[in-house]
Amino acid sequence: MTNPSHAGSLLTVDLAAIVANWRLIAQGVAPAKVAAVVKADAYGLGAARVAPALAAAGCDTFVVATLDEGIALRTVLPEPVIFVLNGPLPGTEGEFLAHALIPVLNSLAQLTGWANFARAGSGAPAAALHIDTGMNRLGIDELELERLAGRPDVLARVRPVLALSHLACADERSHPMNAEQLARFTRLAGQLPAMPMSLAASGGCFLGRAFHFDMVRPGAALYGLNPTPDRPNPMAQVVRLQGKILQVRDVDSPRTVGYGATHRVTGPGRIATVAVGYADGWFRSLGNRGHAMLGGVKVPLVGRVSMDLACFDVSALPPEIAHPGALVDLIGAGQTVDDVAADAGTIGYEILTALGARHHRRWISGEDAA
Numbered sequence: 457m458t459n460p461s462h463a464g465s466l467l468t469v470d471l472a473a474i475v476a477n478w479r480l481i482a483q484g485v486a487p488a489k490v491a492a493v494v495k496a497d498a499y500g501l502g503a504a505r506v507a508p509a510l511a512a513a514g515c516d517t518f519v520v521a522t523l524d525e526g527i528a529l530r531t532v533l534p535e536p537v538i539f540v541l542n543g544p545l546p547g548t549e550g551e552f553l554a555h556a557l558i559p560v561l562n563s564l565a566q567l568t569g570w571a572n573f574a575r576a577g578s579g580a581p582a583a584a585l586h587i588d589t590g591m592n593r594l595g596i597d598e599l600e601l602e603r604l605a606g607r608p609d610v611l612a613r614v615r616p617v618l619a620l621s622h623l624a625c626a627d628e629r630s631h632p633m634n635a636e637q638l639a640r641f642t643r644l645a646g647q648l649p650a651m652p653m654s655l656a657a658s659g660g661c662f663l664g665r666a667f668h669f670d671m672v673r674p675g676a677a678l679y680g681l682n683p684t685p686d687r688p689n690p691m692a693q694v695v696r697l698q699g700k701i702l703q704v705r706d707v708d709s710p711r712t713v714g715y716g717a718t719h720r721v722t723g724p725g726r727i728a729t730v731a732v733g734y735a736d737g738w739f740r741s742l743g744n745r746g747h748a749m750l751g752g753v754k755v756p757l758v759g760r761v762s763m764d765l766a767c768f769d770v771s772a773l774p775p776e777i778a779h780p781g782a783l784v785d786l787i788g789a790g791q792t793v794d795d796v797a798a799d800a801g802t803i804g805y806e807i808l809t810a811l812g813a814r815h816h817r818r819w820i821s822g823e824d825a826a
């Protein structure tokens with residue numbers, strides 16, 4: 457943990473906003489239940505803080521990507537159901553059982569492995585079955601399902617508790633893949649014994665009732681990213697990132713700013729150097745493209761982003777506002793994660809999961825600091 461007075465940047469995560477986002481989705485998809493996806497340390501925001509806040513609000517099902525994420529989450533969440541998306545690597549099945557984690561089985565090989573493991577032990581351990589409907593990434597495909605139909609012994613030895621699939625284009629409402637995957641999921645799941653079904657991640661929650669099935673699995677929307685990019689963001693903002701100004705200097709042409717001398721000063725002005733760089737997840741692609749908010753003014757990032765520093769043109773602001781020690785808003789009300797991602801040429805998911813270890817992190821609920 458960083459020392460707040462030493463740190464050059466402050467990352468504030470609003471747990472109440474995450475809970476509000478979970479509730480908004482729950483209202484929209486009821487009676488389907490809402491599992492919270494907290495993989496990659498809750499998209500970089502701290503699963504050990506985020507997951508208990510959601511559990512306290514009534515969320516009883518969580519989703520992680522890896523076994524180790526599941527083991528870590530189990531230490532803070534004794535009761536809830538935890539699904540592990542990547543499923544068991546050979547030889548790790550016992551660990552799933554020991555920590556009461558439910559593997560998502562992504563291929564016939566993983567399914568057979570789990571069935572063999574089950575035969576060796578007692579009872580049929582719970583598992584989720586991932587059916588591939590068009591991602592071609594993970595999942596049991598149509599051919600494997602046909603082969604499975606000839607192996608009733610395999611399915612008899614596991615206890616399937618969920619059939620799931622994943623949409624490739626859910627953030628584009630009118631993309632034909634959505635309806636195609638929905639139809640394929642319904643058809644292929646129909647070849648399996650009846651069990652609860654789940655198709656929608658964040659985007660799918662907003663595609664209408666047909667996509668909700670028994671359970672939805674949002675991640676990004678819980679953390680404030682816009683699940684409906686062609687419409688205003690219905691989610692509450694969760695993240696605030698502030699960077700500290702280390703120096704403000706007066707400059708005049710013909711000087712340049714930063715590595716590569718990519719920004720040329722064209723007149724008298726002032727440059728503020730802020731203690732955030734690409735090692736903190738402030739992407740190098742924001743060079744000469746990004747912004748910060750200071751005193752209600754959007755100030756442009758000038759020159760290249762370096763490892764620990766970025767420079768902003770604060771000529772428009774008086775020294776009482778743009779001074780050493782002042783905090784600029786890099787992510788917050790005036791500039792969302794999605795805005796920063798657009799400037800950086802990436803998606804909000806990558807901005808969140810890249811947030812660095814040097815930020816001093818605070819988790820608040822509404823106004824009060826935790």
Ligand SMILES: *Cc1c(COP(=O)(O)O)cnc(C)c1O
Nearest residue numbers: 493622657658673674675676677
């Ligand atoms: C990451 C992931 C999710 C959550 O996706 P978001 O777009 O963040 O809501 C849901 N299901 C699966 C299979 C995933 O890999």
